[in-house]
Amino acid sequence: MPDFCAAYGCSNRRCLQTRTRGITFHMFPKTEERRRQWELALRRDGFVSSGKTLLCSEHFRSEDFDRTGQTVWLKDGVVPTIFNFPAHLQRPEATRSTTTSRRAEDEPQPNVVSILNVAKTREMVIDFRRVRTSPLPLCILGEDVAVVEDYKYLGVHLDNGLNWRINTDAVHKKGY
Template sequence: MPQFCSAYSCLNLRTVDVRDRGITFHKFPKDKERRKRWEIALRRDGFTASDSSVLCSEHFKTEDFDKTGQIVRLRADVMPSIFSFPVHLQRVGALLKVH
């Protein structure tokens, strides 16, 4: 079964072509509290991550990754923070900065 990124409107699918572009996929944390924080960060109404749910690397900052080994890993306790939300999901504070 193909693995799509769980982020709102992200179309990245775990394929060889996507991997060749340098995009990596990361499972949701097993820790229930951290997993819940990730789910809230996605702003997807009613979304609950499964054990196979993933987010792609495009939703994390460069400094969130540990690239010292052969496998790209997320550093401990990082939060996904890069999203392209539609207007109705943007925070009021973020909208005020635009004007």
């Protein structure tokens, strides 16, 4: 009797054709906790695995495998993550919706030059869209600013609605 993959909608069965395609089959873990994690990952109502229940390798990431020997093994602690679920079984992606994050998105940000005290500010964080190229020379209110390699938090607001955590790539230091 052929062994089939237990994943929803997967028709892979253990046979010569799947073996030649490089698909391997893996039994559910023996420990109750890990077995339950795998069962929950399948999202099949009322599904309980048996001692011979299998999942094929198409439901695991490539880094989940140990391919150093002749036999392909799953690394300890991995849980299947790749499935082709129909719409009614898919989970919506979680979005951050705290009061603070909504307020931060809604509040207009002041222009950086209007709040910048050039006489006292020696460094400034600038967004370069995560491109690792040399920035153009920077001049603010007639003062030259040079690039430095260290990062510091200044409490300066970035204009154009830029996100502080995502868009802080280069720190510029006032030239002497």
